[in-house]
Amino acid sequence: MAAHVAVPTALSEAAPFSVLVTRRLPHSAMRILSTSGLCEVQQWDSDESMPHAELLSRAPGIHAILCLLSDYIDKEVLDAAGPNLKVISTLSVGYDHIAIEECKKRNIRVGNTPDVLTDATAEITVALLLATARRLFEAAAEVKSGGWSTWKPMWMCGQGLSNSTVGIVGLGKIGCGVAERLKPFGVKKFLYCGRHPKPDKADRLGADFVPLPTLLAESDFVVLCCSLTPETAGMVNEDAFRKMKNSAIFINTSRGAMVDQDALYSALQEGQIAAAGLDVTTPEPLPTDHPLLSLKNCVVLPHIGSATVATRITMSILTAENILAGLRDQPMPAEVLLH
Ligand code: GLV
DSSP: OOOOOEEEESOOTTOOEEEEEOSOOOHHHHHHHHTSSSEEEEEEOSSSOOOHHHHHHHOTTOSEEEEOTTSOBOHHHHHHHOTTOOEEEESSSOOTTBOHHHHHHTTOEEEOOOSTTHHHHHHHHHHHHHHHHTTHHHHHHHHHHTOOOSOOTTTTOOOOOTTOEEEEEOOSHHHHHHHHHHGGGTOOEEEEESSSOOHHHHHHHTEEEOOHHHHHHHOSEEEEOSOOOTTTTTOBOHHHHHHSOTTOEEEEOSOGGGBOHHHHHHHHHTTSSSEEEESOOSSSSOOTTOGGGGOTTEEEOOSOTTOOHHHHHHHHHHHHHHHHHHHTTOOOSSBOOOO
16 A cells, blocks of 8 residues: 555644544545634545554544544544544444444534435435346446347346335435435335334335335335444344345445345345345455355445535535534534434
8 A cells, every 4th residue: 555644734823623534535625624723634645544553643632533434433543532532523424433332421523424415325226226127237248248149038137116116224315315216117116114114204205114024025126225223233134135035136325234245145146036236345345356246146336325526525525514513512514413
């Protein structure tokens, strides 16, 4: 790995706080921090991850950390930072990489980026679902490899959305966005499950609240849209795949750790389910020799759910604004409520 130094940017003499930014960010976000007059910024000026050891060595005395979902802000980092640490702002809606319980104990405020990435993430979920169900990557590979000999009646046939049942695990904002976008494709029925029913959203979409086993058994498409918590970790396991239809398409754009990947591999290889589309895996990046990558019926994307230019810039700005509000003891534009 090329060596990258953490560089201070645009220091203000009067700046009372120090902020650690763990990655190269769009200029608009850095400008918000560096022109605030509030903080001195140390940045890991690279597109690659700041090594954990570097994060630990930069942490002592820091007042705020602007991090990414690939940085583990664990107890060790919080201990290294010490009592100055007031705010952590992550460039993601998910915050499973942050030791939330520890933050709560230490009165450290946490900000994230909900809402602004809903459309982009719902969009990629639909794109991945269609690409997986209609075997787009597999078919395109056949064109390049010379496997396209002629038009054949049953060649490269996949599953369509018309008259289908779509099961959404977690009817939050992204889950709703997915259902809204899929509806015009002629879906017959939406099912959803989660901690509790969401009648307002569900009525609007015509979605039925069902237990997870029912959703798995009845859905043609099973779409994971919930967040990673101790309850959802490993939730999609061998038993879950066994309940799904042999023609089922499984899509995950949330977090890889909700899925038992060995069980997924077996389910795909043995024809227990038809195909899977994943934007998230464990680990990330998925090693290039991982068994899932050897399967034609598994599409894996490199965690690009929110990756539109506009969305990532908006997320970066929101992340910087969360830092400043936290340092000023003001309401953050998007704060994770630590009950
Ligand atoms: C992406 O996965 C996010 O949590 O924003």
